Structure formats: structure tokens, C-alpha cells
Amino acid sequence: MLKDKLFLVMLVLGLLTMVAAAGIMTIQKGKDSTPDPFLNMAGEQQLAEGQGEAPQTAGASDAQMANETEQSTKAALAENRNQGNDLAAEADTADPATEAGAGKEAAQALALNFTDSSSMTWPVRGNVVLDYSMDQTIYFPTLDQYKCNPGIVIQSDVSAPVAAPANARVTEVGVNDEIGNYVMLDLGNEYTAMIGQLKEISAAEGEYLQGGQTLGYVAEPTKYYSVEGVNLFFELRHQGKAIDPLDHME
Known part of the structure; x- marks a missing residue:
């Protein structure tokens, strides 16, 4: 038991x-x-610190990018200013200023240096039907009279192109009863030329023309030259006095 x-x-x-x-x-x-509460608190604190640092890093990166962009913009503006200054300097040292005819591209200013020994090209090719004569009179068939002639009258065809006889500047484009439409040219050194019996004038006042450049075309003769036929009137002056153009023709 x-x-x-x-x-x-x-x-x-x-x-x-x-x-x-x-x-x-x-x-x-x-x-x-069971997790240790102290370990959890430490982990949460580290995570919070890590999350707080991220925006600070991102903010610093954005500031750096903004600074780099600003520096790049300033550099680009400085380069553009330098290029503009270079272009301005080139413009200042370029050829002399150009002048333009109405509705035409600018033509470069030419050196006008016609002298007593200079020669000219014929504005048109043809026979001289009326000679220069200021020391005696010559007969004008259409007018049926004798008188002095300050230029020459060159036989031509309607619509034949008319060339500048030398480098020149157009000083006047006009019209009168005797020679119709005309162009006045400054050849330099007080030499001037006048070309009449023109149509479709392409030259304009203030425009520079190279020797041989077309300035217009031959027109029908005015009533003062109907018997002489289609022609071009050409006059050359020095210091305002008419001289014989044939002395300077090539």
C-alpha cells in the first residue's frame, strides 16, 4: 500500500x-x-535619418545643376557677344560703303579715276553719223540746218544694249525733247558723260556702274533725229566743257 x-x-x-x-x-x-523594442527604435531612427538625408542630397544636386546651367548660359552669352563684336569689327574694316539703285541690290563703290590718258569702250558699236564739232558747224539732216555738235551720234538698232563707257557713278537720269531719255555719268576727276536716246534704263541715280555694264537700251529716235535713223547720242565733258569722245575711244 x-x-x-x-x-x-x-x-x-x-x-x-x-x-x-x-x-x-x-x-x-x-x-x-519577440523583437527587441530598443533594436526597433534604433532601426527606425537610422531609417528616418537616411530618409532625411536623401532630400538634402537631391537639393544639393539640383543646386549644382542650376549653377552649371547658369554658368553655361553665361558662357554662351559671352561667346555670342564676342562673335557680334567680331562681326562688327569685320564690318568696320570691310570695303567702302555701297550705294544702291532703286529696287536694285547694292553695288560696290568703285574708284573713279578717269584722266586725259584714259580710254573708254563704245557704248554701242556702229558708224558715227554725226561727228563732234564745237569749233565749226555741221549739217543736221532732220533739222536741215548747220550747228555745232557737243557730242557724237552713233548709228544703232532699236533695243540694242547700251554699256557704261568706263567705271562711273550715275548722277542723273532724265529726259528732254532733243535726246529723249538720258543718263548722266561721273567718271572721276571732273570728267562726265551723257548718253541719250535711251529706253528701259536700268541704272539709277547714285548707282555705281562698271565699264561695260548695261545701263539701258537704244530707243526710237526723237523727232530731232528722225532722218538720221536709230542712233545713240554720246557726249563727253571735262570741267564742264565738251570734248571729242573719239579722242578716248578704244
Whole structure:
């Protein structure tokens, strides 16, 4: 009977020991799986600091980019200013200023240096039907009279191109009854030329013409030259005095 009681007591103690051991293991396991609050707080603080640094880094990067953009813009503006200054300097050292005829592109200013030894090209090619004559009179068939002639009258054809006899500047474009439409040219050194019996004049006042450049075309003769036929009137003067153009023709 006593043995049975001891056995039961031992059995109960064994069961209690097993239960106690199981409880200890469960508590230890729970401790291992529960996060440490201090570790969590430290991790959260580090994460917050990392997130706070990111905007600061991004802000610094944006500022740097803005600064680089500003520097690039200033450099580009400085380069453009330098290029503009270079162009202005080139313009200042370029050829002399040009002058333009109405509705025409600018023509470069030419050096006008006609002298007593200079020669001219014929404004048109043809026979001289009336010679220069200021020291005696010559006969004009249409007028049926004798008078002095300050220029020459050159036979031509209607619409034949008329060339500038030398480098010249157009000083006047006009019309009168005797020689019709005409052009006055400054050849330089007080030499001037007048060409009449023109149409479709392409030269304009103030325009520079190169020798041989077309300035207009031959027109029908005026009533003062109807018998002489189609012609071009050409007069050369020096210091306002008429001189013989043939002395300077090539």
C-alpha cells in the first residue's frame, strides 16, 4: 500500500517536472521570437535619418545643376557677344560703303579715276553719223540746218544694249525733247558723260556702274533725229566743257 502511494507521488512529481520543463521551453521560445523594442527604435531612427538625408542630397544636386546651367548660359552669352563684336569689327574694316539703285541690290563703290590718258569702250558699236564739232558747224539732216555738235551720234538698232563707257557713278537720269531719255555719268576727276536716246534704263541715280555694264537700251529716235535713223547720242565733258569722245575711244 505504501509502495503504491510512493509510486503515485513519484509519478505526479515526474509529470510536474515535465510540465515545468515544457513551460520553460515555451517561455524561452517566446522571448526569442519577440523583437527587441530598443533594436526597433534604433532601426527606425537610422531609417528616418537616411530618409532625411536623401532630400538634402537631391537639393544639393539640383543646386549644382542650376549653377552649371547658369554658368553655361553665361558662357554662351559671352561667346555670342564676342562673335557680334567680331562681326562688327569685320564690318568696320570691310570695303567702302555701297550705294544702291532703286529696287536694285547694292553695288560696290568703285574708284573713279578717269584722266586725259584714259580710254573708254563704245557704248554701242556702229558708224558715227554725226561727228563732234564745237569749233565749226555741221549739217543736221532732220533739222536741215548747220550747228555745232557737243557730242557724237552713233548709228544703232532699236533695243540694242547700251554699256557704261568706263567705271562711273550715275548722277542723273532724265529726259528732254532733243535726246529723249538720258543718263548722266561721273567718271572721276571732273570728267562726265551723257548718253541719250535711251529706253528701259536700268541704272539709277547714285548707282555705281562698271565699264561695260548695261545701263539701258537704244530707243526710237526723237523727232530731232528722225532722218538720221536709230542712233545713240554720246557726249563727253571735262570741267564742264565738251570734248571729242573719239579722242578716248578704244
